[in-house]
Every structure is written in C-alpha cells, then in structure tokens.
Amino acid sequence: MQAIKELDYRPNAMAKGLASSKTTMVGMIVPDLTNLYYAELAQGIDAVAKIYNYSVSLAVSDGNAKAEREAFDTLRSKQVDGVIYMGSNPSDEIMQLMVSSSVPVVFAGSVDPEGKFPSVNIDYIQAFSEAAGKLKENFEDSKIALVEDPDNSKLSQLRRQGFFKALPNGKTYQAEDEYQMGYNLGRRLLSDGIKAVIVAEDATAVGILNYVRDNHVEVPEDFQIISTSDTKLVKMTRPSISSVTQPKFDIGAVAMRLLTKLMSNQEVSDPAVILPHEFVLRETTK
C-alpha cells in the first residue's frame, strides 16, 4: 500500500484481461449519436456501466449492414465482455454474427426480430394503438397516417400492428429519420388530405410540423401530430409536439444492468423486459 502510493502504481488492464480473459469492457453499437433517442439511451448505458466498473467501447454503425458488421467485429477483437445493440433494423448478417459469437448481447430500445436476445423496450403495439386512439376521436381513419421508417423491420411491423389495431383503415407513409425527409413528406401529406399523423421518429415529426406550419395550416386545428420518442426536440418546437413518452435513460440503464447479469452468468428471469410508456398531451393535439 505504501509502495502503491509512492510508485503511483496502476494495474495494467491488458495484462489483467489477458490473464483473466475478462476485459471489463462492453461494446455499444449505436446507429447515430446525433439522434437524441439513442444519445439518451447511451447516457443510461454509460451510467450503469460506471456503477459496475465497466468501460464502454463505442461503435457507430450508421445503421448500415457493413458498418454494423465491422463494428461488431472490432468489438469482438477487443474482447469485450458483452455488447449492447441499438438499431431499428439489425441486418441478417449481424444477427448471425451475434448468435454465433458467444458474447452476451442485449438489445436496448431495439427489437430483436427473432427474439433470441434479451432486450429492453416499451410495448410498441400498445403505445401505437393508444396514440392512434387519441386521433380516432377527431378524424375518420382514412385521414390519419402512420409515418414510419422505410425499412420493414420487426419494429416497424409492431408499430404498424398497433396503429392498425386502432385504425384499421389508416394510411401509412415512409420517411427516413431525418428532419428534411419529414419536411419533404409534409407536402404529400397535405395534398393527400391527411389530417393527423403518428410519427415514428422525432426529427421527422418536427420536419412535418414545420412544413405544415410554413404552409399556413393551423396545428392542431387543421392538422395533428403525435410523436413517439419524446426526445428533447418535441418540447422545443412551437407548437410543442404531443408524444408517446419512453423512459429512454432507464431503457439504457436496465439493458446495461441486464448485461452485467449475463456477463456474470446470473440467471435472468425475464429476458424481454417491457418498460412502461406514457402519453404527454402537448400542443399538436387536442
């Protein structure tokens, strides 16, 4: 203890890792850090990683299959003890890699299409069904649309399932998760006579809102919007956007906690954790 002070000794993590075959490092695969949804998940992940003394190795996947694969590969070569996967549409390729890799994986705010991995999510079907229900009161089905990712991911399917459960005759539109894509879509929505939308991604929702407002349509009088991630964004617009809320920080935190259990071979009672969502009424609905 004396010497440890005097020499400012610090254990060498690599030697430790080599000998114990544990790195106390987890990989975090994330599509895009500038997407606030994932950023907030990441904060939750980081927070509990700290508590359990894990470092987190970042791997931005851009949501494309190749980068995703490479991200997972470098994580593996780094001998991470586990990985948190985020992404709306995991490629078949990475799914295969993951199942065959033997490192524990948990999905955070992302749905595993085959249900092979533990995951933490909200009940998307229920959430989208409820959101659709709010709009049903004011408009006929055919005037209400779901704006979803162009991918045909399991997540998209769940959202659609919930949406159609409440609105069997609702419409669907595709737009990538970008502000400008939403803005561009606004034109089509208006010309198609759509009166209300549920939007899968916040940035897209803001884009739609701005297009609609820029074209002098009154919100919520003549057009209503419900967003479904409830990031900081939707509180910053005017009118502010009503939204399904998700406990994003907690989703990340619980996912990471789950992973720590897996990494220490503890039993996991329920591998598919569902956290509660809510609905916040703001100014784009009434």
Add this chain to the structure above:
Amino acid sequence: MQAIKELDYRPNAMAKGLASSKTTMVGMIVPDLTNLYYAELAQGIDAVAKIYNYSVSLAVSDGNAKAEREAFDTLRSKQVDGVIYMGSNPSDEIMQLMVSSSVPVVFAGSVDPEGKFPSVNIDYIQAFSEAAGKLKENFEDSKIALVEDPDNSKLSQLRRQGFFKALPNGKTYQAEDEYQMGYNLGRRLLSDGIKAVIVAEDATAVGILNYVRDNHVEVPEDFQIISTSDTKLVKMTRPSISSVTQPKFDIGAVAMRLLTKLMSNQEVSDPAVILPHEFVLRETTK
C-alpha cells in the same frame, strides 16, 4: 490463411496490446452525449478513428470535476493510446492529471486554458465579434446581451472578449446549457429591455426564443437572436435561429487525426488548429 478461415481465428487484442504496449484504443471524454454539439464532434472523432483502426472508449464526464477525473483514470487504466478531451471548463484537477500522465491528449472543440495541449477550435473571439457586429447595426449596445455559461472558463473569456470588442457597452447574462434555463432567462431579458442576444449554447437559445415568442414578442422585429453552435436544433425552431456555424464534424475529425499523429510520434506543425467558421442568416435576425 486456410487455417485462419477454418478456425475463424481472430487476433486477441489484449495479448497484442500487452506485447506491443499499444491498445489501438483512444479515450473520448465528453460532458454530455445529448448535447448535439458534442454528439456531432463525437461522430467526427469516431469516423477518423475508424479509418486509423482505433477503437474509441467512451467516458461521459457530466462536466463535473470528479466524474472527469474518474473518467480519465479509468481511461488510463485501460491503457488507451491517447485521449480526446471535450468540455467547456476543464477542472484544474484533470489538467494536472493530463499533463503528468504522458498520454497524448488533444482538445476538440474545447479550449485548453493553459495552451499546453494540441487543440482544434474555431476563432471564438473573431466569431463572437462578428456576430455582435451584426446586431450592432440595429440596436444600441446596451440593448444587446451575451448569454454565456456561468463557468468562468477560458472559453467564456474568449467569447466575451469577442463580444465586447464589437460592443463595448454590451451586457452579459449567465445561463446553464439547458433549454429550461434559457426559457427562464427569457423573462429577465425582456424585463431588462434587452432587444437582441448572442447565445453560447443552442439549447439555451431555443429556450430564450420560445419564452420570448410565448410572450408575444415578435422575432426578429422586436427581438433578435444569434446562436453559436449551429446544431440541428436551430434549424428546427420557428423562426429558425441565425447562427455562427462551426464545422463540428471536422473539428472532431481533425482532432482525432492530430491525435493519431501524436500517438505515432510524428511532428505536429501547428498544435492549435483553427478551423473556419461562418455565419448563417436565418429568421431570428434581419
């Protein structure tokens, strides 16, 4: 090559690291991932880290001295080959740790108070002076305010220096980098008769804008706003916010590139890189 395929052999990064005393891992200290300014820097960092085959180990510092210290400590124990520091106000503590640690450090979008480390930034004095100049045309000095972080960091000093260079009789207000803090400050600004503000942080700027608008003040007619980070946020508000633009992705990228040079002991010609900024006129100024 045959065997490498058959056995799906992957080199063990730890053994490699132990033997070569290189980890091909860099640490990234970031105050808050949900701050889009840092998120965009991080994307730039990650992009060139990939190119040079470095992994990046994430360490969220919350901008507080203790967490910052711990972040740096765990990075060191992980034997990272270098670290990218981000943060508006590095504590004395971490500065000391860094100088005494012998691992290469570069500051990205963050100013080193003592100029001891290589860094990548814009010319804050110039940028804030120019921004202030735009407002000077329309209002008298005493009606124009700089909204800055409450910390008295070197960065804040530079901003102030630029601001006062153009507006010797300008005012200053403090607000933490949060939407709500900006919103709250809005009240004081209006009651003090302020007519135009330059805001150091985007989220704060949006808060001010919304307060002002919510209280039926016309923007830009009766109140003008200039933001200075130009994150996605400022394009999403209505009116959209005029802003000093920063090449955030590039700042991160160049910082990481610089770090790779340092890590391979190459000479670095200019350790304090200044990247060009611009000004984008949007709807909160005229």
Add this chain to the structure above:
DNA sequence: TTGTATGCGTTATCAA
C-alpha cells in the same frame, strides 16, 4: 527467409 525463445503484467494453480 523461417523458426524458436523470451518478455509483456497479470491471474491462477499448486506446493510448501
């Protein structure tokens, strides 16, 4: 060029 031993800083094993 190809092969062989030694060291990297720990953990883990086994003996004392």
Add this chain to the structure above:
DNA sequence: TTGATAACGCATACAA
C-alpha cells in the same frame, strides 16, 4: 496463509 510458477496470446529479438 504465503510463495513461487505456469499460463494468457501475441511481439520481438535472435538464431538457424
């Protein structure tokens, strides 16, 4: 309980 020693998987230096 303590102490010595063999892995851990790769680099590196040296010998063949």
